Structure formats: structure tokens, C-alpha cells
Amino acid sequence: MELSSAAERQNFTARPRYDATAGVLIGSECADCGARSWPGRGICNRCGSPRLEQVALAPAGSLQTYTTVHVARPGLAAPYLLGQVRLDDGVRVHAHLRGLAADAHVPLRVRLAFAADLETVPPFHFEPE
Amino acid sequence: MSTEVEVAGVGMHPFGRFPESSLKDLARVAVVRALDDAGLGIKDVEAVYAANGMAGLLQGQEQVRGQSVLREVGIERVPVVNVDNACAGGSTALRLAAQAIALGEVEIALVVGFEKMFVDDLDRSLAALETAADLDLIGGLGLQFTAIYAMRLRRILDAGLLEHRHLVEVTVKSHRNGALNPYAQHRKPVSAAEVVAARPIADPLTLLMCSSMSDGAAAIVLARGGRVERPERIRIRASASTSGFSRLDDDEPSIGTICAERAYARAGLGPADVDVAEIHDAMAPAELLYYEQLGFCEPGGAGELFDSGATAIEGRLPVNPSGGLSSRGHPVGATGVAQVVELTWQLRGSAGERQAKEPRIALAQNSGGWYEGESAACNVHILERTTAWS
Ligand SMILES: [Zn+2]
Numbered sequence: 001m002e003l004s005s006a007a008e009r010q011n012f013t014a015r016p017r018y019d020a021t022a023g024v025l026i027g028s029e030c031a032d033c034g035a036r037s038w039p040g041r042g043i044c045n046r047c048g049s050p051r052l053e054q055v056a057l058a059p060a061g062s063l064q065t066y067t068t069v070h071v072a073r074p075g076l077a078a079p080y081l082l083g084q085v086r087l088d089d090g091v092r093v094h095a096h097l098r099g100l101a102a103d104a105h106v107p108l109r110v111r112l113a114f115a116a117d118l119e120t121v122p123p124f125h126f127e128p129e
Numbered sequence: 130m131s132t133e134v135e136v137a138g139v140g141m142h143p144f145g146r147f148p149e150s151s152l153k154d155l156a157r158v159a160v161v162r163a164l165d166d167a168g169l170g171i172k173d174v175e176a177v178y179a180a181n182g183m184a185g186l187l188q189g190q191e192q193v194r195g196q197s198v199l200r201e202v203g204i205e206r207v208p209v210v211n212v213d214n215a216c217a218g219g220s221t222a223l224r225l226a227a228q229a230i231a232l233g234e235v236e237i238a239l240v241v242g243f244e245k246m247f248v249d250d251l252d253r254s255l256a257a258l259e260t261a262a263d264l265d266l267i268g269g270l271g272l273q274f275t276a277i278y279a280m281r282l283r284r285i286l287d288a289g290l291l292e293h294r295h296l297v298e299v300t301v302k303s304h305r306n307g308a309l310n311p312y313a314q315h316r317k318p319v320s321a322a323e324v325v326a327a328r329p330i331a332d333p334l335t336l337l338m339c340s341s342m343s344d345g346a347a348a349i350v351l352a353r354g355g356r357v358e359r360p361e362r363i364r365i366r367a368s369a370s371t372s373g374f375s376r377l378d379d380d381e382p383s384i385g386t387i388c389a390e391r392a393y394a395r396a397g398l399g400p401a402d403v404d405v406a407e408i409h410d411a412m413a414p415a416e417l418l419y420y421e422q423l424g425f426c427e428p429g430g431a432g433e434l435f436d437s438g439a440t441a442i443e444g445r446l447p448v449n450p451s452g453g454l455s456s457r458g459h460p461v462g463a464t465g466v467a468q469v470v471e472l473t474w475q476l477r478g479s480a481g482e483r484q485a486k487e488p489r490i491a492l493a494q495n496s497g498g499w500y501e502g503e504s505a506a507c508n509v510h511i512l513e514r515t516t517a518w519s
Binding site: 012035037039045046064065066067068069070071073074075076080082083084086090092094095096105106107121122 | 252255256265266267268269270271272273275276279280281283284287328329330331332333334374375376377378379501502
């Protein structure tokens with residue numbers, strides 16, 4: 001497939017980033033090298049191929065690290081929890097965490113969860129499995 | 130590089146909180162001092178590389194920042210390149226200036242970094258800092274740099290590769306060095322107990338471990354080798370640059386490692402040749418992460434290297450004798466320039482109380498922004514004193 005096909009790809013903002021009903025994030029997968037990415041890309045970052053397909057990403061993974069933030073931000077009361085998750089299919093996602101024990105030790109298994117109100121920004125977080 | 134590029138002059142405006150000084154004032158002081166140090170005038174400057182991160186959001190000067198700020202010092206007609214690369218803007222400007230000289234296009238280039246982060250509205254400054262990442266990925270997360278570094282450190286602590294006391298003790302070292310630096314924002318030594326008791330920011334980081342908002346400017350005059358006479362000659366031996374990438378595998382080398390290896394290869398040197406280093410400790414304990422990325426120790430060996438005392442001013446490889454970002458201060462666009470100002474003073478032997486012992490090779494590592502867990506930009510410069518120590 002020619003690189004120029006990537007110019008015809010659906011606009012970034014029009015692509016789904018998650019499917020709350022199915023409880024998954026939606027990203028891209030390269031048909032040539034298999035690399036996945038979230039949010040999806042227009043061209044593969046690993047091999048440069050334009051042959052990307054939209055895929056549902058793994059709904060669970062390993063919490064690699066986290067922090068409790070003690071400085072409030074507009075719309076975010078302190079403390080809040082931020083974490084770095086390696087999904088089971090290899091994609092690294094940064095997100096809020098809920099339900100983590102105060103003395104949680106990483107790595108730790110976590111699963112994606114969605115807010116009841118999808119207008120929440122961001123609408124998803126991770127919780128211990 | 131084809132033509133040798135030398136550091137002809139350096140200068141700084143102190144870093145700190147300067148409500149009475151505008152960007153023009155901060156930059157004027159740094160530029161005048163650097164030109165004076167080089168024995169040159171403003172009309173000797175043939176090209177300008179101006180680094181700034183946040184004047185668009187904080188002062189409203191989104192475009193032509195360099196031309197506007199340097200109007201104050203009479204810069205006009207010559208090419209001005211405005212550089213943003215988040216916290217790595219200063220070293221990016223330095224690299225571009227060095228390239229212009231190496232190409233033979235100009236003989237004298239001015240590098241200047243300036244930033245004014247205190248705007249009497251902390252939320253506005255924090256929001257500006259948060260734009261050093263892809264907003265499509267971090268929108269609504271409240272992902273501050275303190276949290277980014279906290280997460281990097283937590284992982285290593287939980288893996289048992291560093292102890293919490295290392296984070297505390299390296300912070301004490303940073304403040305001890307900063308106290309010796311007349312240009313530093315934080316000039317008070319702190320005790321380990323004070324570091325631990327300080328307000329928590331993002332676990333495991335406390336307030337005293339973190340760099341704060343800062344105003345400041347730094348400037349460097351670069352010259353074609355031999356163009357400016359100086360008692361000690363200092364050249365840029367290597368410059369390397371990388372940008373962030375998605376690590377699909379945690380065993381892949383980090384952006385910092387890749388950048389350092391490129392710089393070492395270009396210089397024909399290795400980490401063991403480095404005599405003094407200024408590295409990007411936006412939070413003091415980050416210094417420990419970079420020991421490994423820069424090859425100063427084996428993987429997992431950062432705690433041991435620190436415990437040996439090697440990275441103290443009197444050690445064999447002083448790291449951040451200036452106090453680093455966390456104590457000197459971190460006015461974003463100025464930081465990468467200030468690192469090389471400090472190394473120039475170190476290589477000349479004019480760093481006063483914080484002088485390393487007769488260094489010949491110096492390394493500066495400057496990182497910026499956030500890209501899926503890694504830095505969005507990283508530059509490593511290696512400087513060499515070519516004049517023998519007498
Ligand atoms: Zn691919």
C-alpha cells in the first residue's frame with residue numbers, strides 16, 4: 001500500500017478513542033509490524049507503514065508505576081492518582097487510577113473502567129483487578 | 130563538526146523571582162554579560178538563537194519573541210531564530226547556533242534563553258507547563274512534571290534499585306551546591322529531615338525535591354575557533370539531539386541513553402572521560418535516573434555511584450555543581466543555556482567555591498516535554514577545554 005493512502009485516512013478527531021459499552025480503548029494496529037498505538041495514528045510509528053487498522057485494545061494490563069498528586073488543578077481535587085499502565089497487548093497508557101491501596105506496590109494488575117457519565121474528562125480510569 | 134565552534138563568552142541573569150523585571154530586562158542582563166565576557170559588542174553578533182517556552186501563554190507574546198525581547202539590546206537586521214522545545218529549548222538553540230558556525234555561515238552567534246514563570250497566578254503557570262505534551266493524550270489528566278518524575282522514581286524504588294534515602298540525600302547535595310552559586314534561586318542548604326518533612330507534591334517527591342517556578346535568562350556567545358582570543362579555549366566537541374518515541378518494550382534504551390551514546394560517538398569519548406556534568410534534574414532525584422542513562426554507572430548502580438561521593442563537587446565526577454535545575458532554578462527556556470554557562474565557568478576554573486578539580490571534558494544533558502512516558506526532546510552537548518591546565 002502506498003504511503004499516500006494515509007492522506008485519505010479518517011480525521012484524527014473523528015476516530016473513536018474508546019468504546020465504553022465494550023469497556024475498551026480503541027487504537028490502531030499496524031498490518032505490517034503489528035505495533036499498536038493509543039490513540040490511533042495515521043502512519044505506523046515503528047515501521048512507517050500506512051497499513052493501519054482500527055482495533056480494540058486489551059482491557060487490562062500491568063500498572064508499571066503511579067503517583068499520588070497533592071497539588072489540585074482546576075476540576076481536579078487533590079489528592080488524585082495518576083498511573084502508567086502497560087496494556088496486555090503492549091500499549092502504554094497514562095490515566096487516572098481508583099481503588100488503589102495506600103501501600104500499593106508495583107507492578108500490579110489493573111483493569112480499564114469507565115465513568116457512569118461519559119462527559120467526564122477523561123471518561124475512563126484503571127482499577128485493581 | 131567541520132569548523133571548530135568555541136564558547137567565546139557567557140552570562141546570566143540570576144534565577145529567582147523578579148516581579149520588577151520583564152523578559153527584556155532579564156535577557157538584557159544575560160546578553161550584556163555574555164558579550165562583555167567575550168569582549169564583543171552587540172553589532173558583532175551575526176545570528177541569534179532565542180529560546181523560550183511559555184511567553185506565548187504567560188506574557189501573550191506568542192510570536193517573534195526573540196525579536197521583541199532583544200529589541201531592548203539593539204538586535205536588528207541579523208537573523209533571529211525563535212526556538213521552543215519545552216525545557217530543552219535552550220540546548221536546542223545552542224545546537225542550532227553551533228551548526229550555523231560549523232557550516233561557515235556566521236562567525237559569531239548569540240544564544241539566549243529567557244523565561245518569566247511568575248505571573249501571580251500559579252494555576253496559569255501550571256497550565257502553561259502542562260502544554261509540554263500532546264494535549265490529545267493528557268487532556269484532563271492533570272499530568273504535571275512533578276507527577277511524571279514521581280512515577281519514574283516510584284518504579285525504581287519498588288523494584289528495589291534505589292532506596293528512599295537516596296532521593297533525600299541527592300536533594301541535600303543539590304541544595305548544598307546551589308547555596309554556593311550566586312546565580313541560584315535556592316541558596317539555602319537543607320537537611321535530610323527538612324526534605325522528608327516538606328510538603329508532599331507527588332509521592333515520593335516533596336517540595337524541596339522539586340524545581341519551582343522561576344524567572345531568569347542565560348546567554349552564550351559562540352564563535353568560530355580562533356575568532357575570539359581567550360586565555361582558556363573551550364570548544365563544543367559534540368552535539369546530539371533526539372526526540373521522544375513510544376517504547377513498546379521496556380528493555381528498549383531510553384531517549385536519554387540514545388542521545389548520550391550519539392554524543393559520545395561523535396566526540397570519540399565515553400562516559401569515563403567526563404570530568405563534570407550538568408544534567409536535567411527538574412526534580413533533584415532525577416539526577417539518579419540520568420546517571421544510568423548517561424552511562425555514568427551500570428543499570429541499577431545509581432545509588433552506589435551516589436553513595437561513593439563521586440558526584441559531589443569534590444568527587445571524581447561532580448554532577449550539577451551549580452545546584453542543577455532543582456536549586457539553581459528552572460526558567461524553562463533558559464535552563465539549557467545556563468547548564469553550558471556553568472560548565473564554561475567550570476572548564477575555565479572560574480566557578481569559585483563550587484569549582485571542580487581541573488576539568489577538561491564537560492557534559493550537559495537537557496530534556497524537555499513529555500511523550501508517552503519519555504521526554505519529548507533530549508540534547509547532549511560535550512564541551513572540551515583545549516588549553517592545558519597550568
Ligand atoms: Zn508498523
